[in-house]
Amino acid sequence: MxxxxxxxxxxxxxxxxxxxxxxxxxxxxxxxxxxxxxxxxxxxxxxxxxxxxxxxxxxxxxxxxxxxxxxxxxxxxxxxxxxxxxxxxxxxxxxxxxxxxxxxxxxxxxxxxxxxxxxxxxxxxxxxxxxxxxxxxxxLAEQPDLFIMDYQLLSEDKGGKEKMDILEMLKKLSETVTGFVTGQQKTNEDTTKALAEMKVKLEEAQAINIKLSAAADNSESERKLAVVESQVKDMVAEGIPPVMVEQWKQLAVSEAGSSTIKLADGKEMTQADSMKAMLLAMPKENRIQLGQKGQQGGDPTEAEKIKLAADEDIIAAGGRLDEKTGKYII
Structure with missing residues (x-):
């Protein structure tokens, strides 16, 4: 030209x-x-x-x-x-x-x-x-025969149908851009139309990206909750009062639990891990024994359930149970 x-x-x-x-x-x-x-x-x-x-x-x-x-x-x-x-x-x-x-x-x-x-x-x-x-x-410099957008950076074996939708959309966008670059000597009306089509494709791709990000956030939240639930079971098995474990769980699944604090030795630890360490350092006499929770003799009776609830309340209030006499010590 x-x-x-x-x-x-x-x-x-x-x-x-x-x-x-x-x-x-x-x-x-x-x-x-x-x-x-x-x-x-x-x-x-x-x-x-x-x-x-x-x-x-x-x-x-x-x-x-x-x-x-x-x-x-x-x-x-x-x-x-x-x-x-x-x-x-x-x-x-x-x-x-x-x-x-x-x-x-x-x-x-x-x-x-x-x-x-x-x-x-x-x-x-x-x-x-x-x-x-x-x-x-x-x-005028010759226009390139092909304009390639690297839409293959998203692998087909990850992300499921949503990512495949993005691959297809970016492929079509690449074809639109190619047609626009190689044919930009056409009339201004054709150029305006090509730009409008590109804008629509970009907006659609952006919408799917937002959807994928939300799905990824939900998946991460579910994974984090599963890890915390596993730790909850371990802490209860260690005799940590369930009411205290439940309070720790609420912290562990929150953003605050992920924030870090600096220890005296210069090391860093998350708020959730710090609280967990404090609970696991609880003296043995303040913990709930397996027999108290009915875990050694099958399902507890109604009387045992009442006794267990009372034990938990006393311990939560700072008291303890005398293992020899079975009496509460405040």
């Missing part, structure tokens, strides 16, 4: 045509008439202002076909498809650096007979343009 500057804002004094004035209105009307195809045919690129050496009109050979006009700053550019690779090399090898417009200042529409303003007829490649201070014509 060639990018050929052929007109700009300014004023020039031509020896044959008099003053050439290119105002913004003039340039805008020329681009608008091109877009409406007022000329009724494609605008072509020729070498110099050669009308052709043949006996019939229209013998000038096309070196390219103009697909779009676009203004950048003060300059209008013609985005042109070369007729052959050799025609592209004329610009690429800098054999022709500049261009000159052929236009009708107030063109008469051949169908309506009305005057429609400035219409571009052709563009000549030349090294001696009359308009001054035009940029050089250039060959």
């Amino acid at each position: 060639l990018k050929i500057p052929f007109f700009r804002l300014g004023t020039w004094k031509h020896p044959a045509y008099g003053d050439i004035k290119a105002t913004q209105t003039f340039l805008s009307e020329m681009m608008d008439n091109f877009k409406k195809n007022v000329l009724g045919r494609e605008v072509f690129i020729r070498i110099g202002h050669d009308k052709g050496s043949g006996e019939t009109f229209g013998g000038a050979e096309a070196k390219g076909w103009v697909k779009e006009l676009k203004q950048e700053g003060d300059v209008i550019y013609a985005f042109t498809e070369p007729a052959t690779p050799e025609d592209e090399k004329l610009v690429k090898d800098k054999r022709y650096k500049f261009a000159s417009a052929e236009y009708n200042e107030n063109y008469t529409d051949r169908e309506s007979g009305k005057k429609v303003g400035p219409v571009l007829l052709a563009i000549a490649l030349t090294n001696e343009p009359f308009l001054t201070k035009l940029p050089e014509a250039i060959v």
Whole structure:
């Protein structure tokens, strides 16, 4: 694709045509008439202002076909498809650096007979343009054939259906981006549509990511609860009063339980582990024996259940049970 500057804002004094004035209105009307195809045919690129050496009109050979006009700053550019690779090399090898417009200042529409303003007829490649201070014509860099997004970073053996949905969505997004990059010489309407589709794909992928994050958080919470429940059973088996173990459990499953404290020796320990260590350091006489909990003789009777509840309350209050007499000591 060639990018050929052929007109700009300014004023020039031509020896044959008099003053050439290119105002913004003039340039805008020329681009608008091109877009409406007022000329009724494609605008072509020729070498110099050669009308052709043949006996019939229209013998000038096309070196390219103009697909779009676009203004950048003060300059209008013609985005042109070369007729052959050799025609592209004329610009690429800098054999022709500049261009000159052929236009009708107030063109008469051949169908309506009305005057429609400035219409571009052709563009000549030349090294001696009359308009001054035009940029050089250039060959646009070739667009890559494929734009690859690394959607395979998410492995297919992890994450289940939700991650597979993301893989498929990112794959489609990659294809959308590829189409956008390789086809960005299309009209502005096509470009806007492609960008809108990309935005929708990104929003959908973001929604699934949020869902996966929530699922991961729930899974982690369930794993943490299972670990704590296992420790609860071990602590009760060690004779730690259940009411105290239950209080420890509430701390262990909370965010506060995960926070750390620094010990005197410089080591760090979580709040939950610190409280657990204190409970396990409880003197033996303050713990509940296995026989008291009915774990040695099958299910406890109603009387045993009442006795166990009383034992737990006394111990929780700081008392203890005399193992020889069975009496409470406060």
